[in-house]
Amino acid sequence: MAEVATYTLPVYEAVVCGLELTRLQEEETKQRDLELLRSSINLEEKMRTAVETFQKGDLSRISKSDIDPIAVALATLVSTIRLTEPWFRDSLKIISAACLPTQKDVIARIQRDTECLEEIAEAWCMATDESCISEIREAIRTATTKAEDVKPWREVLASVKD
């Protein structure tokens, strides 16, 4: 029996060590995936807050001196997020099957937010362009239809020749 134990004990120990390593690797993968999900969700929440702040807020009192730095900050933010897109795509290749649907959903939301931020950044960049602002002011000045005279838009659009 002693001889058998001499041979089987190291094998048993190796199996236990192997199982423990596998368990640790699985634990590490799980932690990495959770961290990845946490970071992605965190980013998406911050982006959504930024989008809502700019979309729903009253910007009528923004001063000219504030426009340039905010426009640059927004343009920089959009460019930076665009740079991270390949990283997010790659994350889908390594993430575990259990976390994959959630990560896919978060990435889709990040893409939607990025498009919204790009729209906002464009609007702010237009505001830095004096000729563009003058053109808009002029268009507002000449658009004089009274509210009660506005015709149903579907009818007007349908009457436009193709």
Place this chain on the structure above:
Amino acid sequence: MPPLKIDLTARTFSRDLADAIKRHRSVKADLESALESLEKDPTIGAWIPGLGGEEVRKLRIGVKKDGIGKSKGYRLIYKVDRKNSVITLLFFHFKPDLALVPTKEIAEVLKSLNATPPSPAPDSSGPVN
């Protein structure tokens, strides 16, 4: 909130729409779809600041049938008059190459920011009245 009225009769918009239809015949359908959303929620477009008290926004519109996405498509610029519940469409530009802030302007702003001395931190060690 009831749907807002949408005025399509501004001279600048009529001119742009005619040009757009010449360029992309199917763009009317994309515009119609955008206006459906706009009359329910005018905030779907991004506010262009710097126009005093005016709420002027822009919305990107793609041309589905021609495979043109929003970023490479048209920019609809409109004014929201909340008091009278009217949206006035002002421009409908085709801007496939619209850039964000030109690099030169970014450099200028960064230069001016670097030139501005940082404001002093609040002094907590000052006298307490």
